[in-house]
Amino acid sequence: MRIGVLTGGGDCPGLNAVIRAVVRKGEGVYGHQIVGFRHGWRGVVEDEAVDLTVSGTRGLVHRGGTILGTSRTNPMKSDDGRARVHDTLERERIDALIVIGGEDTLGVASALVDDGVSIVGVPKTIDNDLSATDFTFGFQTAVQIATDAIDRLHTTAESHDRVMVVEVMGRHAGWIATYSGIAGGADIVLVPEQPFDIDEVCNRIEHRHRHGPNFSIVVVAEGAVPAEGTLAIQSGDVDEFGHVQLGGIGNVVAEEVGRRTGYETRVTILGHVLRGGTPTAYDRVLATRFGVAAIDAVTDGDFGTMVALRAQKIERVPLADALRDLKTVDPALTDVAEVFFA
């Protein structure tokens, strides 16, 4: 078979490990030809194809980013995008595609499955917000980076008696905030799932400072929102998939906490640092398992599926199921985090 591979959406530690695994088993075991498309769906629209070989994809397991490049291009947005995707797949004689991406990239894949394109999806996002899989690779790495940062901010918080506000990515789900908040011993974690009341946040910090430690760590998910009518925030630009650009709520929280409590407050926005660098061992293994499972699914002709982690096993699930709901933080996990709140 001639199999196309692409990585779409935000880059994510572990993408190269998936590509390497697809090629290693695809060419090395099954004798397929593997073709990479550059820059996500843009590379399919514009027919930017490169040959991927076992020898050319060695040494990738630990490398962050994606050797194929990525973009947030949505081919369904332009009048001729969908037709150009079909033209490229025909011209390049592609029998099947492995699409590595999050909700947006896999959403395009799902629409193309409806057109009859043979696709297997691989779930990717540091946000961990895809339903149908217990974890996406990249998430654990992001949590580790955020936790390391919180550990470092803790020492300054203690030394200076400060409130340190840390903003983490995660879009409209609070997975990274909740996990890193628990791991880093945060005193307050604000997540999109529970709109926050700034008065209550300040009361809790004041209560903590009156009854013990004179510093606090507040982790804020970039998608956290104030409860209606409590605080005004500005909205960012919208991308080709209709997603608003997030980031900056940490500044608002820090400014309000400092102004209302009088405590010295600082903010650190971790942003893209959470997506950079080498994947953790866990993410390398998960990405490798996904890559091997994806090429197995293609070889079996099991199209319109996504490989997923479920109760430690890799399974194939209908692609459409994976996209149905945003996977938000399990309330049971929030309960655990709240035991340690100020």
Ligand code: F6P
């Ligand atoms: O989906 C991954 C993610 O890193 C989100 O956490 C974040 O909101 C978004 O991508 C940022 O996107 P960009 O790299 O386009 O600014």
